[in-house]
Amino acid sequence: GVSYNIWTPINFGTLTNVEISVQGNLSYPTNITTIQNIVANTTIYTGFWFDIAGTNVTLKGNTEPQWGWVDGHGQQWWDAMNQTNRPHGWRFKVTNGIIQDMKLWKSIAWNFSLAGAKNVRAFQNTIKCISDSSSFPFNTDGFAVGGTNLVVENNYIYNGDDCVTAGNGATNVLFQNNYCEGGHGLSIGSLGSGGSASYVTNVTFQNVVMKNHLYGARFKSWTGGQGLASNITWRNIVLQHVKFPIYVTQNYWDQGKGPKPNSTSTTSTHLENVLFDNFSGDIDDLPEALEVLRVPAFPTLAGTMFLVPPAKSPSSSTFTLEPATTNIVARHVNGIRTDKGVPVQVMCDNSTITSDPGFVCQNGPFIPTPVGYM
Ligand SMILES: *[C@@H]1O[C@H](CO)[C@@H](O)[C@H](O)[C@H]1NC(C)=O
Ligand SMILES: *[C@@H]1O[C@H](CO)[C@@H](O)[C@H](O)[C@H]1NC(C)=O
Ligand SMILES: *[C@@H]1O[C@H](CO)[C@@H](O)[C@H](O)[C@H]1NC(C)=O
Ligand SMILES: *[C@@H]1O[C@H](CO)[C@@H](O)[C@H](O)[C@H]1NC(C)=O
Ligand SMILES: *[C@@H]1O[C@H](CO)[C@@H](O)[C@H](O)[C@H]1NC(C)=O
Ligand SMILES: *[C@@H]1O[C@H](CO)[C@@H](O)[C@H](O)[C@H]1NC(C)=O
Ligand SMILES: *[C@@H]1O[C@H](CO)[C@@H](O)[C@H](O)[C@H]1NC(C)=O
Ligand SMILES: *[C@@H]1O[C@H](CO)[C@@H](O)[C@H](O)[C@H]1NC(C)=O
Ligand SMILES: *[C@@H]1O[C@H](CO)[C@@H](O)[C@H](O)[C@H]1NC(C)=O
Ligand SMILES: *[C@@H]1O[C@H](CO)[C@@H](O)[C@H](O)[C@H]1NC(C)=O
Ligand SMILES: CC(=O)N[C@H]1CO[C@H](CO)[C@@H](O)[C@@H]1O
Numbered sequence: 188g189v190s191y192n193i194w195t196p197i198n199f200g201t202l203t204n205v206e207i208s209v210q211g212n213l214s215y216p217t218n219i220t221t222i223q224n225i226v227a228n229t230t231i232y233t234g235f236w237f238d239i240a241g242t243n244v245t246l247k248g249n250t251e252p253q254w255g256w257v258d259g260h261g262q263q264w265w266d267a268m269n270q271t272n273r274p275h276g277w278r279f280k281v282t283n284g285i286i287q288d289m290k291l292w293k294s295i296a297w298n299f300s301l302a303g304a305k306n307v308r309a310f311q312n313t314i315k316c317i318s319d320s321s322s323f324p325f326n327t328d329g330f331a332v333g334g335t336n337l338v339v340e341n342n343y344i345y346n347g348d349d350c351v352t353a354g355n356g357a358t359n360v361l362f363q364n365n366y367c368e369g370g371h372g373l374s375i376g377s378l379g380s381g382g383s384a385s386y387v388t389n390v391t392f393q394n395v396v397m398k399n400h401l402y403g404a405r406f407k408s409w410t411g412g413q414g415l416a417s418n419i420t421w422r423n424i425v426l427q428h429v430k431f432p433i434y435v436t437q438n439y440w441d442q443g444k445g446p447k448p449n450s451t452s453t454t455s456t457h458l459e460n461v462l463f464d465n466f467s468g469d470i471d472d473l474p475e476a477l478e479v480l481r482v483p484a485f486p487t488l489a490g491t492m493f494l495v496p497p498a499k500s501p502s503s504s505t506f507t508l509e510p511a512t513t514n515i516v517a518r519h520v521n522g523i524r525t526d527k528g529v530p531v532q533v534m535c536d537n538s539t540i541t542s543d544p545g546f547v548c549q550n551g552p553f554i555p556t557p558v559g560y561m
Contacts, residue, residue, distance in 0.1 A: 188254070190214060195225065196274070198233050202241035202281075209289065210249045213257045215274075219264060222295070226272035235278040235300065244281045248288035248312070261293035265318055265347075270296075280304055287311055294346075297331070302356065304334035309342065316346040317369070329367070332390075333357050340364045349374040350400070351392070355385040355414075362392045372402030375419060377439065379412015379456040386414050393422040397468075403432040404463055408456035410438040417459040426468030432523050433463050437512065461515040463545075467522030472529055517545040518559045 189211040199207070215236065216222050226232050239246065249255025257276075264273065273296040279286060286299065286309040294316050301307055314329055329344040333354040339362045344350050350367035352374040353360055362373065373392045378385035385408070397403050404421040426432055437455055523531055535548035545559030 192216070193236070194221075196232055196236045196238065198238045200240070202239065202244050204243045205241070206245040206247060207239070208247050209255050209257070211254060215257075215259045215295065217260050217263075219267065219269060222274055223272040226274050232274070233278075234275060236274045237277045239278060240280040242282045243284070244279075245285040245287065246277075246279060246289060247285070248290050250288050255288070256290045256292045257294075258292045259294040261295045261316060262319060264295045273297075275300065278302070279307065282306055285309075289313070291315065293317075299329070300331045300333075301337055301339075302331060302333040302354065304337060306336045307334065308338045308340075310338075310340050312342045314342070314344045314346055318347070329370070330362075332360050332362070335359055337361070338363075342366070344368070344370070346370045349405070350395075350397070352376070353387055353390045354378070355383075355387065357387045357390055359388075360390040362390075362395070364394045366396050366398075367400060368398040370400055372400055372405035372434070373397070373421060373424070374402070374405040374407065375416055376405070376407035378408040378416060379414055380409045382409075382411045382413065384414035385412065385416070385456055387416040387419070389418045391420045391422065392424070393420070395423075396425045396427065397429050398427040400426075400429045401431065402434045403429045403466065404434070405431075406435040406437070406458070406461070407439050408437050408458075410455070412456040415457045415459060416461075417457075419460070420462045420464065421466075422462070422464040424466045424468075426466065426470060426523065428469060428471050428526070430471050432466055432468075432470055433517060433520070435461075435515070457512070458515060459513045463517040464519055465522070466517075466520040469524050469526050470531070472525040472527040512539060512541070514542055515540075515544055516542075516558060518555075518561055520545070521553075521555050521559070523553075 191211055191213050193213050194216050275297045276294050276299065278300045280303045282305040284304060284307040288311050290313040292315055309330065329346050329350045330339050331352050331354060332339060333356040335358045337360045339351060342365045344365060345368040347370055349371050350373055351362050355378060373395060375387055375390065378387065403424055403426050437458060525531060531553040533546055533553045534550050537548040540548045543556050543558040546556055547554040
């Protein structure tokens with residue numbers, strides 16, 4: 188029954204055997220400048236507005252509809268398109284933890300970080316970063332899951348970036364039975380930026396509804412990166428107005444900063460045992476989807492985020508791979524339809540593929556091979 192002003196960040200420190208219960212409403216400062224000044228001050232800001240570490244920690248919200256909301260007042264930030272000194276939300280770097288029934292309302296940017304967490308289950312949480320205006324809720328990622336033995340299930344995530352993103356260190360991660368709307372996909376990456384080595388293994392996304400997302404399954408690694416992403420599965424994915432159901436980029440670079448850097452195949456983040464299984468639903472047939480999306484929604488980011496070659500694509504599965512790829516298969520994805528009934532297209536460079544990806548690897552119509560039905 189109380190609304191609290193969380194006017195400064197809370198660093199809970201390292202906790203042992205603690206339950207944090209959020210029963211009332213929590214409010215970030217409403218003044219943008221106030222927050223920016225705090226975020227810029229490393230004495231008081233650890234990188235997150237709420238910072239929790241330790242062992243045996245439960246973070247639990249309120250199930251009453253009117254209470255337990257953490258209000259970031261993000262709308263004004265999105266409207267001003269101000270990306271200077273935005274605060275991250277919650278870091279939960281806990282071994283043996285639970286995040287349950289938490290509710291985030293209009294986060295400024297980002298949400299739950301599980302980087303470095305271990306044995307954590309996050310369930311029945313709600314994230315609503317829904318813009319009331321035409322401005323886009325930038326970078327309001329759902330869950331960042333760069334930890335070990337993580338289960339994220341039965342969450343409702345309406346946001347403006349990756350619904351979930353598995354970054355470096357993600358090991359044994361299960362993301363299942365979630366509803367995702369409005370964002371940029373079920374993502375691995377970005378891996379290997381600046382030539383770094385990233386490792387991701389045994390990550391499964393399954394039984395997820397993806398509504399109005401830019402991508403369904405998304406893999407992104409930087410050109411020149413190193414490391415290995417292995418044993419990754421996307422399974423039973425239902426698409427509703429998704430633009431790119433499957434989009435794999437192994438040679439991403441920041442096109443705003445110049446041409447593709449020269450690199451050799453030996454320095455790509457390797458991709459091994461990747462399966463896309465049982466995708467169905469409809470995709471928006473917008474050949475100019477990328478252009479539509481970045482203007483006017485992404486004016487400041489044009490040329491960086493979405494101009495991944497090939498830039499212009501029919502709604503399709505898109506594989507832009509480096510030779511450092513072993514066993515990548517899409518099967519039972521023939522349940523995907525375009526909203527206008529035109530045939531589904533693929534874009535795939537066959538010089539990068541050494542095994543059958545489950546469809547004829549070409550820039551052209553989607554034609555499943557027998558492997559695509561196995
Ligand atoms: C926000 O805070 C700054 C200083 O911290 C102040 O100058 C400004 O007037 C405040 N804005 C509003 C709308 O209150
Ligand atoms: C940072 O915050 C501390 C503690 O409130 C304060 O003493 C210090 O002056 C601040 N630094 C700046 C640069 O504002
Ligand atoms: C965490 O909980 C487990 C199970 O209750 C217990 O065995 C363990 O000692 C606890 N860890 C710490 C650091 O207290
Ligand atoms: C708690 O916050 C939510 C989200 O801002 C709001 O809809 C709700 O009315 C608030 N509850 C109360 C009792 O003020
Ligand atoms: C964003 O905030 C910064 C710092 O307060 C300010 O200098 C800048 O002009 C703002 N940018 C926009 C686009 O509002
Ligand atoms: C892979 O992750 C799942 C959780 O999604 C776990 O149950 C399984 O044991 C892991 N496999 C290995 C080989 O560690
Ligand atoms: C991937 O899975 C295979 C078979 O399940 C296993 O042999 C291999 O060790 C796994 N790779 C990694 C990096 O864990
Ligand atoms: C494919 O996915 C749909 C949607 O999640 C599910 O209903 C169906 O049972 C799945 N098919 C198989 C063979 O698992
Ligand atoms: C890549 O190599 C080519 C040929 O050696 C050279 O012309 C080009 O400038 C290089 N590009 C970059 C970004 O270094
Ligand atoms: C690869 O694609 C090229 C150009 O589309 C085509 O000429 C060639 O036959 C294809 N090779 C294989 C093995 O499918
Ligand atoms: C607080 C939080 O979740 N932050 C993460 C949000 O997602 C981005 C990447 O998409 C991570 O870099 C942040 O750590």
